[in-house]
Structure formats: C-alpha cells, structure tokens
Amino acid sequence: MDTLYINHKNACLTIHQGRLVVGQADASQTFSLELLKRVVIGTTVDLNSSVVHCLVAKGIGLHFQSSRLNTTPVSVMAEPVANVCRRQGQYYCIANKELSFRLARALVRYKLTRQSLWLKSINQAELSDKMSAILTSLNQISPDKGLLLNLEGQGAKQVYRAMQLILPASLEFTGRNRRPPLDPVNALLSLGATGLYQQAILSLCSRGLDCYAGVFHAPCHGRASLACDLTDCFRPELEAFVVDLFIRNIINKSHFFWRKKVECVLNREGQRIWYPLWYRFSKQVEKKMGVTTLKWALGAEGWIRSPH
Template sequence: MRILHVTEQGSTIRTTGECLEIFVDGLPVLTAGLHTLEALVLHGAVQLTAPAASRLLAAGIPSVYVGLDGRLKGRLEPIGHPAARLRSAQALAAADPVRRLAIAREIVRNKLTAQARLLRALRRPETSALLALIPRVRAAETLDELRGTEGWAGRIYFSALRAHLSLAGWRRARRPARDPLNALFNYGYALLMRPAILAVAAVGLDPYQGFLHHATRGQPAFVLDLIEEFRAPLVDLLVVRLYPTLSRDTGWFEQTEAGTRLALDVRKRLIAAFESRLSRATRYRPTGRREEVGRLFELQARAFARAIRTGGPVRPAW
C-alpha cells in the first residue's frame, strides 16, 4: 500500500476496472492496481474524471488536493473511511489529559533524542546534559512542566550550536528574525511544513488537533507536533553546515523594518539542499530499514495514528 503523488501538470486520472491510469496529453504514462494504493495526492492542475472519482471512493481510496505552492487544499474522502474514526480517536485522545500528556511526552523525547544525536555528531560536550533531561521528560506530570523541560533543552542545544559556530552573544529567538542565523532557522523550519502536512493529510489525521501544541491562531498544531523531531536532522544540520560559508558573504541577507530577510539566492540554496536531503536514503530507526528521508514524515504520521488508535508508543524516527 502506497501514497501516489501525481505532479505532472495537465494530467488526467482515469480508472478502468481495477486499475488507475494517468494520462498526459492523451497518452497513458502510468498504470497502478487500485489495491496497491492507500491514497492519491493531486498536485495542482491534475484532473480526476467523474467516473474515476466514483471508482476511487468506492475502492476506499482518498485523494488529497495540493496547490503548486505546496499548500494543502482539501481531501476527498470516502464515507466511512477508517480515517474518520481515527480523527475521532485523535480528538478524544487530545481531550483526555492523561493520553494527551503521554503522547506529548513522546514528541518531546523524540525531539531531544534527535537534538542530542546532532550535538554528538558535532562532538559537543553538551550532549550528555541534553540526554540527562530525557528522564525529566518521561516524568513530566503536566504539559507546562513538559514544555518547561523542552525549553530548558532548547537553551542547552542552541547554546551548543552557538559555541560550535563561535557566535558569542547569539540567541535563538523566533519571528521576526533579528539576525541572519535566526532567519536561516525560521526559513528552514517553514520548509518542514510542506512534507509534514502532506503526510498528515495522506494518513488522514486532523492537522489542527495537536498534543504538545495548541491550535491557536489557526496553526496546524498536529503538524507542528510531527515536525519536532525533524528540526535537528533536516534543518539545524543544514544551517550549521551552510552558515560558515554564507557568513563570509556580506550580501546574503538584508535588514528590513520587519526583521532580517534572506537573499533570494540563499533561499534557493536552502530549498535545493533541503529537497536533495529529502530524496536521500536514511535508516528509519523503528524498523531498521533504509527509507527515503521524505518518507519518514509519512511513516511517523502512521506511527502517531497507531498510537492514537491503540495507545502504543511513538518511537523516535532517528
């Protein structure tokens, strides 16, 4: 069972019997058995014929609509699809303080595990201080206490990155970015949203129903939960590697009234490096198998779905 992304602009999706066929300029370019599909993701101008929409719905296969800017637009879901039950279970788990805390704890533990892994790769002495906080995460009795520990870990972690980059006086601070390094982190974290939100939509979870995060100001709280453990390996590592070369170039950012903005060229480099990383292979820790990095979002979204349904754990991806 797989999630099929249809990205070719102007293509048409038809179905014949038990097969799905994708046509571009009237020619078939791909055929897939319906039984092999878990979900379709339609990017931009991709046409689903009326009979194909009916057939996919009858076969229990949802379709996710995504704009060319990567923004999620909607989901075409069969009536009675298991995802409806999953989202009810997600709402119930989030409304139950005990279950909510249990899942939030695993989100933070996985985040700290990924942060410690990066600090160890950089041979930073702060690694052990960060790891020492994990028992506190496990023992946290309230969400506030948990977020306190997460914040404490963040200070250790970012001061280690600052020391690694020899940047005395720098501090991690969110939007608006007041310096180029914070602008790099912000831009990188924004890049994580696209693959994460697609994975959440394809698996059928509710993007707005978070555990660690609250859905404030229309933020997709569950997507923010999902990206926590992807920050260190996919963004921070990239930023730490790029920063020394970028900082030798005076034209790589601009100060505006709203804060520090990266130059277009730097944004493009960051996107290219990020996309290239998504297509590389890595070891997915829960199964030990080699997977495309981009697929880990989906695998972890499924792990959350299992945890919500069965009450089991969400093991670290990395």
C-alpha cells in the first residue's frame, strides 16, 4: 500500500533508518519511505519539521484532513513541476472568455453525462430523462457561467433525488449538506470529496499546471480552483461508490456518531471499514486523473505553442 492513513489520536511520527515510525502508547509500526506516495492524517498527531521535510523531499504528499466544522484540508508537497509553457497556455485559456466557457461547458457536460449513465444503471428512467433535457439545454446556452452553474446544479438535484429514493430511510438523507455534514451519506460524500481534492492537487502539480487557476470554478483566494474542476469530473464515481456501500450494507448508520448532536462523523469501526475500501477506489481514480491531467497539460501547452 502506497498511502498511509493515520487516525490514531496523538500518535508520534518520526523517521528512523529510511522508515516512517508511527508510535502509539502501546505499540509502534514502521513503513518504508520508498513505498509511500502519500500520508493522510485525520486526527491530532505529534510530528516535527524534520519529518515533514523528509517526507516532502522524497516526494511523499502529506495531507491533513479533519471532519471538524470550517477546517480546511491542507496538503504539503514538494515544489510543483516548473513547466512555464503549460502554465502560460493555461492562463491564456482562462483569459480568453470564449475559450474558457467552452472548456467549462465541456467539463460540466462530462460530469452530467456520467451522472446520467448512473441514473440509467439504477433504473431511474424519469430522472435520467430530466438529465437528458438538461444536457440538451447545456448545448444551447449562451456563453454565461451563471447559466452553466444553474444547469450543473439542476443535474445535481436529479442525482440527490435518486439517492433519496434508493437509500434506506434510516439514513435520513434529504439532499446535499456540508460543513458540517448532517447524516451518514453526506459525511462520506464530504470525506470522499476531500480525498479527491487532495489527489487532484497532486496530479495537477505533477503535470506542471497551476492548480489554483480553474476554468469552471473561478479563481478564489485559498481554493485550488482547477483541483475543484478536476474533482468534479470524478464526483459521479464518488456518488456511485458511496451509495453502493450503503445499499450493500457494508457501511450503515451504526458506523457513525454525531458530534455535538449535529455533525455526523465516522466512528472507529466505520473508519476501519472505510479506509481500505477508499484506498482501492482512490487508486482507480488516481490512474484516471493521471490521464485527464496529461490531456489538460498537453492541451494547455499546445495553445501557447500554436494558439488558434
């Protein structure tokens, strides 16, 4: 396994003879740095700057996640690949209003098409037909990001409606909510989206792209907007993955607790089940992200070398 998830509170992280040592009160485990690609920390741990420096120097992404309200996920990684032509091309695409809209519409079309296929696969014909109508409208709208956002939102409503119809009523899922997630389904959707977002940052930076300069998500202080664009491409797969876990009763309501009677969070048993399954899912997504970001990078570079 090339990804290490740490959820043991107050674990102590050190480096010893080329291995990452995760020490706890009663035991310690070691992991070869040569095999690791990323370390994901979901709780309070003890580590110093030398550990951070060692991990980053070896190209190992260090990610901090938290289910707590208003806590932003943080990623620490090496300097991104310095490909000036790709970034110049990326900025050219964003600055060109017509081209930027075409790219953003293509991204939304891809997402809605994937969601439409999922609706068909679960025999939600009526909602699938509504999604098809949204896709038709998508091809006819004028270059207006506001209209694009509206259609993307309409598509999401069809997906969440389908989820309400097929998920157990005991989960109390009534639609998307976050910060904090109020029910088990939203808790996993938020946790998964955070994981995809951090994967997207790594994938984009490895291709020499600016993960903060997006085409659908407008540039915003403190947000990796292009990583949000890339994450959106894989939300349909995340939604299907989460729904499948609940439908097959692999994860259920007993695997969660409510912090301060509001915020829904995975408990220890839930984490034990979730992370191995998430790892397998995320590895599949990682390969697809690699293909997508390579296409984006070569496309951006092409625009600056031979602008149309």
